[in-house]
Amino acid sequence: xxxxxxxxxxxxxxxxxxxxxxxxxxxxxxxxxxxxxxxxxxxxxxxxxxxxxxxxxxxxxxxxxxxxxxxxxxxxxxxxxxxxxxxxxxxxxxxxxxxxxxxxxxxxxxxxxxxxxxxxxxxxxxxxxxxxxxxxxxxxxxxxxxxxxxxxxxxxxxxxxxxxxxxxxxxxxxxxxxxxxxxxxxxxxxxxxxxxxxxxxxxxxxxxxxxxxxxxxxxxxxxxxxxxxxxxxxxxxxxxxxxxxxxxxxxxxxxxxxxxxxxxxxxxxxxxxxxxxxxxxxxxxxxxxxxxxxxxxxxxxxxxxxxxxxxxxxxxxxxxxxxxxxxxxxxxxxxxxxxxxxxxxxxxxxxxxxxxxxxxxxxxxxxxxxxxxxxxxxxxxxxxxxxxxxxxxxxxxxxxxxxxx
Amino acid sequence: xxxxxxxxxxxxxxxxxxxxxxxxxxxxxxxxxxxxxxxxxxxxxxxxxxxxxxxxxxxxxxxxxxxxxxxxxxxxxxxxxxxxxxxxxxxxxxxxxxxxxxxxxxxxxxxxxxxxxxxxxxxxxxxxxxxxxxxxxxxxxxxxxxxxxxxxxxxxxxxxxxxxxxxxxxxxxxxxxxxxxxxxxxxxxxxxxxxxxxxxxxxxxxxxxxxxxxxxxxxxxxxxxxxxxxxxxxxxxxxxxxxxxxxxxxxxxxxxxxxxxxxxxxxxxxxxxxxxxxxxxxxxxxxxxxxxxxxxxxxxxxxxxxxxxxxxxxxxxxxxxxxxxxxxxxxxxxxxxxxxxxxxxxxxxxxxxxxxxxxxxxxxxxxxxxxxxxxxxxxxxxxxxxxxxxxxxxxxxxxxxxxxx
Numbered sequence: 001x002x003x004x005x006x007x008x009x010x011x012x013x014x015x016x017x018x019x020x021x022x023x024x025x026x027x028x029x030x031x032x033x034x035x036x037x038x039x040x041x042x043x044x045x046x047x048x049x050x051x052x053x054x055x056x057x058x059x060x061x062x063x064x065x066x067x068x069x070x071x072x073x074x075x076x077x078x079x080x081x082x083x084x085x086x087x088x089x090x091x092x093x094x095x096x097x098x099x100x101x102x103x104x105x106x107x108x109x110x111x112x113x114x115x116x117x118x119x120x121x122x123x124x125x126x127x128x129x130x131x132x133x134x135x136x137x138x139x140x141x142x143x144x145x146x147x148x149x150x151x152x153x154x155x156x157x158x159x160x161x162x163x164x165x166x167x168x169x170x171x172x173x174x175x176x177x178x179x180x181x182x183x184x185x186x187x188x189x190x191x192x193x194x195x196x197x198x199x200x201x202x203x204x205x206x207x208x209x210x211x212x213x214x215x216x217x218x219x220x221x222x223x224x225x226x227x228x229x230x231x232x233x234x235x236x237x238x239x240x241x242x243x244x245x246x247x248x249x250x251x252x253x254x255x256x257x258x259x260x261x262x263x264x265x266x267x268x269x270x271x272x273x274x275x276x277x278x279x280x281x282x283x284x285x286x287x288x289x290x291x292x293x294x295x296x297x298x299x300x301x302x303x304x305x306x307x308x309x310x311x312x313x314x315x316x317x318x319x320x321x322x323x324x325x326x327x328x329x330x331x332x333x334x335x336x337x338x339x340x341x342x343x344x345x346x347x348x349x350x351x352x353x354x355x356x357x358x359x360x361x362x363x364x365x366x367x368x369x370x371x372x373x374x375x376x377x378x379x380x381x382x383x384x385x386x387x388x389x390x391x392x393x394x395x396x397x398x399x400x401x402x403x404x405x
Numbered sequence: 406x407x408x409x410x411x412x413x414x415x416x417x418x419x420x421x422x423x424x425x426x427x428x429x430x431x432x433x434x435x436x437x438x439x440x441x442x443x444x445x446x447x448x449x450x451x452x453x454x455x456x457x458x459x460x461x462x463x464x465x466x467x468x469x470x471x472x473x474x475x476x477x478x479x480x481x482x483x484x485x486x487x488x489x490x491x492x493x494x495x496x497x498x499x500x501x502x503x504x505x506x507x508x509x510x511x512x513x514x515x516x517x518x519x520x521x522x523x524x525x526x527x528x529x530x531x532x533x534x535x536x537x538x539x540x541x542x543x544x545x546x547x548x549x550x551x552x553x554x555x556x557x558x559x560x561x562x563x564x565x566x567x568x569x570x571x572x573x574x575x576x577x578x579x580x581x582x583x584x585x586x587x588x589x590x591x592x593x594x595x596x597x598x599x600x601x602x603x604x605x606x607x608x609x610x611x612x613x614x615x616x617x618x619x620x621x622x623x624x625x626x627x628x629x630x631x632x633x634x635x636x637x638x639x640x641x642x643x644x645x646x647x648x649x650x651x652x653x654x655x656x657x658x659x660x661x662x663x664x665x666x667x668x669x670x671x672x673x674x675x676x677x678x679x680x681x682x683x684x685x686x687x688x689x690x691x692x693x694x695x696x697x698x699x700x701x702x703x704x705x706x707x708x709x710x711x712x713x714x715x716x717x718x719x720x721x722x723x724x725x726x727x728x729x730x731x732x733x734x735x736x737x738x739x740x741x742x743x744x745x746x747x748x749x750x751x752x753x754x755x756x757x758x759x760x761x762x763x764x765x766x767x768x769x770x771x772x773x774x775x776x777x778x779x780x781x782x783x784x785x786x787x788x789x790x791x792x793x794x795x796x797x798x799x800x801x802x803x804x805x806x807x808x809x810x
Contacts, residue, residue, distance in 0.1 A: 044673075044675040046675075140677065143675070144675040144676060144677075201666060202666070203657060203660070203661065204660040204661060204663075204664045204665060204666060204681070204683040205652065205655075205657045205660050207666070207681050207683055207684070208648075208652045208660065208683050208684070208687055209652060211648075211679070211681070211683070211684040211687060212645060212648045212649055212652065212687065214677065215644075215645050215648065215688075215691075216621060216645045218677070219625070219641035219642070219644075219645060220624070221626055236624035237624070239620075239624075240617060240620050240621050240624060240645065243613075243616075243617045243620065244617055244649060247610065247613045247614060247617065250610075252608060252610045252744075252747070255608070255609040255610050255613065256608065256609060258609075259609045260609060261606060261607070261609060261612070261714060261717075268449075268712060270449040270451075270548070270549040271549060272545065272549075272619065272623070272704060272708065274616070276609070276612050276616070276711065278609040278612055278613050278616070279612070279613070279616045282613060282616060282617065282620075283620075286620075299677060303677065306681065307673060309666060312666075339657075339744075342657070
């Protein structure tokens with residue numbers, strides 16, 4: 001293949017800790033479903049619109065419009081997958097290590113798109129948005145949305161950008177569910193899907209963790225049935241929810257390495273201060289999260305995850321039947337120590353795809369990093385994704401965008 | 406062995422769902438460390454007294470006083486291990502299936518003792534007790550206690566009852582830690598220890614879950630730095646803590662069987678009500694717990710668990726060195742699906758005992774029941790315990806109590 005790489009000078013000009021970068025980027029916004037007779041029909045039956053969609057795009061769409069890849073983010077992610085906001089080097093994208101020139105999602109070859117999900121709180125319409133009908137924030141009057149609804153909005157964005165078919169849809173965790181959902185809802189619109197650290201249906205254990213997190217938020221008196229103001233948000237409840245989440249994102253194994261039983265100071269304090277390092281880690285994660293995430297959005301995101309049930313939604317309860325409609329090549333990636341969406345749940349998807357004689361690649365990456373591995377094991381994961389995308393593009397006979405500059 | 410069993414008539418008179426029972430029992434109370442110059446010296450260095458100890462006793466102490474077994478309870482347990490309070494058949498003991506005539510802890514042969522732990526809230530002195538110096542509840546002025554402190558109080562009770570050496574100390578979870586601690590603190594006072602579903606030191610993951618639970622309690626505005634009154638307790642915070650606990654007591658596997666993704670009603674509700682069965686299970690567990698457990702006691706119990714670190718406390722950081730002092734025969738029991746105190750943590754204890762050429766029996770019971778298995782897999786666990794205790798008694802040439810009636 002006739003690939004033209006960045007020249008070294010320009011590469012040097014936009015390198016980050018994670019190697020070459022797409023550099024400074026901006027989040028764009030588009031309003032969809034704005035017409036009265038064009039509201040989005042949600043899985044619940046409710047209609048919603050207008051919907052503002054926040055998205056970022058990196059790389060160049062080729063003339064044939066065949067090199068577009070949609071990246072879907074996880075629970076706490078945003079449209080900001082790569083590059084930097086403001087001056088270069090600040091506020092890197094959440095998948096900066098995987099997206100950029102010469103990286104797994106190679107912006108020299110591909111046009112990469114990432115949008116904030118419906119029901120979130122980072123630019124796309126969600127419970128903290130203003131309801132045009134009342135002029136006030138939606139709060140819990142915002143309709144419950146599903147992963148399917150998130151995907152419908154992404155599809156509308158892809159239509160809006162004039163992309164007939166995506167080369168790939170990729171994501172980890174909730175993002176992986178969206179990738180799978182794309183291949184099911186719009187089989188003719190995706191050539192491939194990268195379903196990473198995901199599941200075909202949320203397990204009761206994962207529902208349980210989500211439910212307790214929601215309980216913690218709604219138990220916070222500041223929650224006020226979702227009608228809190230910016231001055232007094234349910235910070236303590238949201239913080240506890242996030243701490244629970246973080247325990248499930250790590251593994252027992254990595255916690256031994258990362259924290260062990262190490263104390264913050266020498267000697268036991270014999271009081272209820274946070275004295276183990278693992279306690280201050282969780283505390284820090286909880287506090288940081290409250291500054292950037294909306295408590296109501298947390299309720300909606302986790303509910304969408306709880307509702308995710310591919311066999312039920314697409315196969316009358318049968319996963320094999322559900323996956324029969326998939327046309328895309330599928331890469332399924334799991335991580336050995338992920339106990340939130342354990343490898344066996346990925347294998348269920350793989351088995352059902354194989355049962356349907358679909359084109360599926362499965363890799364289980366050995367790592368102690370737990371569920372978080374999809375954000376951390378960039379090198380291992382990236383090489384698999386890169387090869388999978390290259391093979392998908394090659395099947396198309398697709399010339400990389402760079403070759404035409 | 407010349408065992409005289411209950412005659413069938415009397416057995417029939419006190420049968421429960423779990424087979425023959427010790428019948429109606431009462432919790433007794435004794436005040437220890439009552440003298441000014443005889444306060445309990447805690448591991449923290451603080452002194453505490455007087456200490457009321459709630460305990461129950463079943464079966465008969467033999468003349469040689471060699472058939473006494475101490476049972477230690479877990480986080481939410483009490484002195485009420487067996488039999489019934491009030492009319493027979495009501496309020497069964499927490500280990501009713503394992504303790505009674507002809508059962509694993511055979512009250513026809515053994516004198517069984519169980520006391521509520523120091524720092525708890527079911528009869529023994531703890532944060533909800535009245536501080537004699539102020540006339541008010543201790544609250545968080547109660548000193549932080551360790552598993553070692555709990556064991557010191559049990560030792561004082563055993564002294565008080567005139568038992569020179571225990572045939573065994575047994576318990577699951579926090580109770581198993583106490584059993585191990587007994588064998589370490591008072592090696593000459595215990596012939597055997599049954600360390601069930603326990604660990605030699607709490608893992609960072611388990612500390613993390615405890616820390617989040619405590620966070621949830623102290624975030625509840627009703628907690629008021631531990632100065633809450635009976636009318637307004639931190640119920641929501643304690644309830645969330647208990648829910649987190651219950652997720653860790655079950656396994657992913659058993660949750661699939663017990664709840665799956667089943668809903669309480671037909672069809673998704675598209676709101677934030679508790680709609681999955683696993684949600685109402687957790688909700689029920691949380692609500693029930695608040696009715697019977699003190700929030701401050703939850704802080705103290707979990708803190709004692711966090712502090713449990715046998716290698717550090719007894720071996721300068723080395724588990725092998727720590728266990729060298731043990732004289733008791735040790736039974737280590739783990740459960741295959743227990744991920745709170747996973748089998749590998751039991752094997753660490755076993756390996757260190759073997760390294761010290763100690764008399765150790767290890768059984769890992771295959772079960773989907775998770776950590777809760779020590780309360781549920783009574784039949785499998787009971788047969789192992791029964792055989793272990795019989796072998797221990799036989800080594801003593803001990804005639805069962807029943808033989809002398």
